[in-house]
Amino acid sequence: MKYAVYQMDIVAGEPEQNRQKVKAWLDDTVKNGKPDIVVLPEMWTTAYTLPRLDEVADRQGEPTVSFLQEVAKEYDVHIIGGSVANRKEKGYYNTALVMDRNGNLVHQYDKIHLVPMLDEPKYLSGGKNKAEVFELEGVKMGVIICYDLRFPELVRKLALEGIQVLHIVAEWPAARKDHWTALQLARAIENQMFVVSCNRVGSYDGVDFAGTSMIIDPWGKIVEQGSEDREETLRAEISLDLVSKIRKDVPVFSSRVPELY
Numbered sequence: 284m285k286y287a288v289y290q291m292d293i294v295a296g297e298p299e300q301n302r303q304k305v306k307a308w309l310d311d312t313v314k315n316g317k318p319d320i321v322v323l324p325e326m327w328t329t330a331y332t333l334p335r336l337d338e339v340a341d342r343q344g345e346p347t348v349s350f351l352q353e354v355a356k357e358y359d360v361h362i363i364g365g366s367v368a369n370r371k372e373k374g375y376y377n378t379a380l381v382m383d384r385n386g387n388l389v390h391q392y393d394k395i396h397l398v399p400m401l402d403e404p405k406y407l408s409g410g411k412n413k414a415e416v417f418e419l420e421g422v423k424m425g426v427i428i429c430y431d432l433r434f435p436e437l438v439r440k441l442a443l444e445g446i447q448v449l450h451i452v453a454e455w456p457a458a459r460k461d462h463w464t465a466l467q468l469a470r471a472i473e474n475q476m477f478v479v480s481c482n483r484v485g486s487y488d489g490v491d492f493a494g495t496s497m498i499i500d501p502w503g504k505i506v507e508q509g510s511e512d513r514e515e516t517l518r519a520e521i522s523l524d525l526v527s528k529i530r531k532d533v534p535v536f537s538s539r540v541p542e543l544y
């Protein structure tokens with residue numbers, strides 16, 4: 284499975300410009316060797332322009348869902364479509380979108396853990412639905428959003444439900460970059476799964492973001508890592524056989540004794 288991760292800078296509060304930016308990136312990326320799956324960062328249409336949500340947020344995922352549908356089909360790629368600020372009946376959510384290459388919205392997830400350090404709880408509602416597994420090409424996968432990475436029990440739940448790849452879409456600040464890298468490695472090692480993350484670069488409202496998107500294998504080896512401050516594309520081909528091999532060599536899942544903790 285060939286991945287391309289767009290470690291992107293985001294034009295704050297300009298959803299249409301960001302959609303066009305993603306389209307241009309896809310065009311270029313596909314021309315230079317077509318991936319199977321592409322990954323975008325958190326809140327990539329708006330950045331953290333939370334006081335302007337009324338103006339910049341999607342409504343029930345639109346128009347971003349239609350945009351992703353169109354480009355998934357045009358470029359024949361599955362899209363882990365990062366997340367968008369999303370107005371629903373009862374408020375604004377930070378919603379991750381996953382589109383398959385036929386233009387089917389196969390998964391949506393509202394960020395459960397809102398990050399106090401970026402004022403999310405003041406403007407957004409936390410997701411009320413359980414995090415769920417989805418499948419692309421018959422492979423079980425999951426997606427979480429940024430601050431969710433700090434909650435290992437969320438990822439373990441998805442692992443117990445069989446995911447082999449965890450995607451993390453993020454706008455993780457540079458001030459806590461060491462946590463970003465260490466926690467991703469921990470999640471990959473403890474759950475023996477691939478971790479594919481996409482973090483933004485650049486700054487907004489005095490916050491610098493950490494970049495350092497990563498593709499980590501189930502042993503905890505870093506396959507690819509982005510820079511801290513440059514827009515770039517991370518590419519890697521991952522072999523899922525490695526998940527079963529490592530789970531056999533170090534049988535963490537059959538050694539668990541959950542009734543004692």
Ligand SMILES: O=C(O)CCC(=O)C(=O)O
Nearest residue numbers: 398429430454455456459
């Ligand atoms: O947990 C952190 O340090 C960063 C989280 C974050 O920036 C986010 O969830 O958007």
